[in-house]
Amino acid sequence: MKRTLNLGILAHVDAGKTSLTERLLYAAGVIDEIGSVDDGSTQTDSLALERQRGITIKSAVVSFVIGDVTVNLIDTPGHPDFIAEVERVLSVLDGAVLVISAVEGVQAQTRVLMRTLRRLRIPTLLFVNKIDRRGAQDDGLLRAVAEKLTPAIVAMGSVRDPGTPEAAFRPYGPGDAAFTARLTELLADHDDAFLAAYVHDETALSYRRLRRELAAQTGQALAHPVFFGSAITGAGVDALSAGIAELLPAAQGEPGDPVSGTVFKVERGPAGEKIAYARMFGGTVRVRDRLRFHDGQGEPRDDQKVTALSVFERGADVQRPSVAAGQIGKLWGLADIQLGDTIGEPPEDAGRHHFAPPTLETVVVPASAAALGALRVALAQLAEQDPLIDLRQDDIRQEIYVSLYGEVQKEVIQATLAADFGLEVGFRETTTICVERPIGAGAAVEFNGKAPNPFLATVGLRVEPAPVGTGVRYRLAVSPGALPLAFHKAVEDTVRETLNQGLYGWRVADCTVTMTHSGYSPRQSHSHAVFDKSMSSTGADFRHLTPLVLMNALRQAGTRVHEPMHRFTLEVPADTIGGVLPELARLRAVPRTPAMRGASCLVEGDIPAARVHELQQQLPGLTRGEGVLESAFDRYQPVSGAAPARPRTDHNPLDRKEYLLHVMRRV
Known part of the structure; x- marks a missing residue:
């Protein structure tokens, strides 16, 4: 089979x-x-x-x-x-x-x-x-x-x-006694029944059984x-x-099971059409099927229709009428599909990342100001192929920020924009992406019809710290029926968007926001007239008021800026450690006690993500080219000294006069 x-x-x-x-x-x-x-x-x-x-x-x-x-x-x-x-x-x-x-x-x-x-x-x-x-x-x-x-x-x-x-x-082979002894010892470590059989009668363990057990334990990643x-x-x-x-174990799942799959790659064809690469875990997808999708967080998307598909066979992808459980297929016709989307019901680990998000950011600068619009479109296409690469647009300064893992990635983005989109770009200096976390609790409220609130809405919000890693949680302390559903959604969506820039301009993480007050003006009009939005609340009233209330509450709570920290392991020749340790101190690294390992010295510790690249550059000169550095994101840590700020890309709800000047002009 x-x-x-x-x-x-x-x-x-x-x-x-x-x-x-x-x-x-x-x-x-x-x-x-x-x-x-x-x-x-x-x-x-x-x-x-x-x-x-x-x-x-x-x-x-x-x-x-x-x-x-x-x-x-x-x-x-x-x-x-x-x-x-x-x-x-x-x-x-x-x-x-x-x-x-x-x-x-x-x-x-x-x-x-x-x-x-x-x-x-x-x-x-x-x-x-x-x-x-x-x-x-x-x-x-x-x-x-x-x-x-x-x-x-x-x-x-x-x-x-x-x-x-x-x-x-x-x-x-079976005649290599040292191999079979080592193999038996390894397998017995992970299987009590196998160990018991070995202890009872080691001659009963045939070479064929050893290989079967090796396949079983390899399949369990033991x-x-x-x-x-x-x-x-x-x-x-x-x-x-x-x-x-x-x-290695074969793919599980049957063609007759409920449809289930994961989109792990999205590319664009010659005509700009999206092509999704999907691994099928169960069921069968056929051309002209309408598929139910969920995004990477498990939220449902609109159904979409497959117009063509292909599967991989003997070095090529071949057009086929269907793709079944266990196979990888390329699907056409899914215009709204994104990386990480799931076909059918989302798996339990939807939205979970295995590696840390990027901690670096830079401004992409087009060679000419006239190319800014084309650059926005091109970067949006690159970002849709990579959900961990985030874009931030500053409409006030007409700048586009892109988050990165490293300098090589910056070079690749530059070359891709030139080759695929005909856009020549440069970059500003790479900076570190920090986050803000609330220090305490804060609350604010503005009432409909009471100065200085110019909007037909009542919004009250309380901000409190939440456990690390929980993100932003939004809750109601008012009756859900006190507001139309559309107004509730306008407030929640605006809360999440506003928290992308805290008191210092960084994303606010790990907090709970609770709506404490709500109210609105029901739909009404003058006698015998059509709907009059000057007398009736709209979603825009809630979207415009929420940032003012939220930032007032956040200002009461206070925030602390946290910088990304890497956990590092550094292996250097023992006779060079005397020069390495002062350099680690200069880079604000906190090393633990070095451990001698033969002619090498092993140092573990923490270092700010902003200093890792500099350490990589200095290491060859400090260690005669023999130093080996392993570094990975570990956590965010409060910044010591003056908190770094990031320029705001919104209309700054921390400055009420400036904010209302922009918003009321747009209204």
Whole structure:
């Protein structure tokens, strides 16, 4: 019976995962010639910018067959600036191959990825690539993997002549006593029944049973088999292919189940039409079906009709009348579709992110002021393909802000705008994105018909701190029937929009806003006249009044600005630590006590996100190029000293006179 496996290839940048994808396609007979990352001729790096830079920027899907398993392979970016692409792929995988360079070893991004794969319990094989390169490690690298990634590993073979062009991988078999002993020990750690059988009669455990149990525990993400090889020479790739088919679990779900799927990628076709990539978890979608969608937060969207679809088969996407459970399809006709949308009922973890949001921001500046409108449209299209990349528009200063993960991403946005939209742009200096949190409670109210309120609405709001990580919660302390539903919605929507800029201009996080007072003027008119909005409340009255009341309440509560902090791990030669520690202090890092590890020194601690890039730049000079830094967002921490402010992009409800001047003029 045919099985389907949706497989992710993940790695630190330059570990060779795109080359491995090419080799797997070649071994499966999908391509006749292996492409080169350096030459820009690979199957999955299709963007011109990917070919120029030799890195993967967008995830790509390609299909091939191993025995009775159809593999939909998803090649993902390795550079940390494009971690959002990896996040979207994780939600649709049945299994993964994490690629590690035999030369560079376990790198910072390798650790971030493995930690995430283990937390999400995604079945994962490890492939140690580049065994043919000078400096390749085997046994030493296994020790590093056990120490830095997971101890639940088992080498599936041995390497002959590592570091030479003749390097080869020999898979272990039933006759390798040391392998079967290590395998038995690993499996017994996670299965009491298996342990009992081993203790009772170890000779009763046949090699076939060991392999079955290894597949079972790999499928539960308890064990992680390790293969060695070279994507360039092909050494070890056949063994890896066999391991993928044998050890990773096939997709679950049946074509007759209720329709369920996830959109993990959106691109635009030649005519500008949206094309959605969807992984189906259950049911079958056919051309001309009307589909029910939910957004990434589980909120329903309008039904949309599929006008065409294709599925991935043997290296290409092929037009088909339907896409069924387990498959990945490309769907046309869904004009309002967005990344992260779910087909059918939303899963339990809808809206949950696996990686931190971007903590950097910059202003995109068009080469000419006349191109500002076109730039808005182009950036909106880029943002719809990447929900973690946020846009802020300052209509007052005619500026557009974009949030980022790093400087490489800025270069890619610049090149994409030039190549795809014909827009030349520059950037202002990159700044850190902070948040504000309320310090205490505050309340304010303005009554309909009482000065100084110029609007036909009564709005009272109370603002209070909420637990960290809970976001903005909106509640009613008034009867829901006291206002028409449209006016309630106008207030809630405006509250959430207004809190994007607090007292210092940063987004306000983790607070509870309660409506304490409400009132309105019922629909009325002069005798024998049509509706008169000067006598009757409208939604605009509530939308215009709410920011004034909310910011007064927030001013009473007070806010504190918090900056993003990274947790870092720094490994440096022991004799360089004397120069590294003063630099950490200058960058406001808080290191813990260094730990000696042979000739190396390991330092862990916290550092402001704004200083990570500077530390990365200084590190090679401080450590003779041998320092390794791993850094990841950890939390927001109160800023010490003067609170940084961000320029406002609204009409500033903190300044009543200025705000009313703009709003009343618009009204």
